[in-house]
Amino acid sequence: MERRFACTTEELENGSTMTLEFDEPIALYRTEDGELFATQDSCSHEQWSLGEDSEVEGSEVVCPLHMARFDLKTGKALCFPATVALTTYAVEVDEDGKVYVLA
Ligand code: FES
Numbered sequence: 001m002e003r004r005f006a007c008t009t010e011e012l013e014n015g016s017t018m019t020l021e022f023d024e025p026i027a028l029y030r031t032e033d034g035e036l037f038a039t040q041d042s043c044s045h046e047q048w049s050l051g052e053d054s055e056v057e058g059s060e061v062v063c064p065l066h067m068a069r070f071d072l073k074t075g076k077a078l079c080f081p082a083t084v085a086l087t088t089y090a091v092e093v094d095e096d097g098k099v100y101v102l103a
Helices: none
Strands: 003-008 016-020 026-030 036-040 055-057 060-062 069-071 088-093 098-102
Touching (some): 003 016, 026 098, 036 088
Antiparallel strands (some): 026 036, 055 060, 060 069, 088 098
């Protein structure tokens, strides 16, 4: 596991997402409360980039393709059609506002 630089907190507004183009793409989320989470980028139902296009609601993410919902803290699939959890990754922020993903 490596500590990989993702972005600065200024580059990711509250309530938004981005895709990190690592070897395995990772979705980075910032909730409306400013909490940061990271999961595998692809929805576990079909191929859909959650970092490019998804809705963050509280600490959950909704995939817009078929409306599957996942818990960002655990990756757990909360409703059909998804049944498989997303892989989650730890996120750290340093004192300079630099965001890192442990992946
Ligand atoms: S691809 Fe995400 S719910 Fe179907």
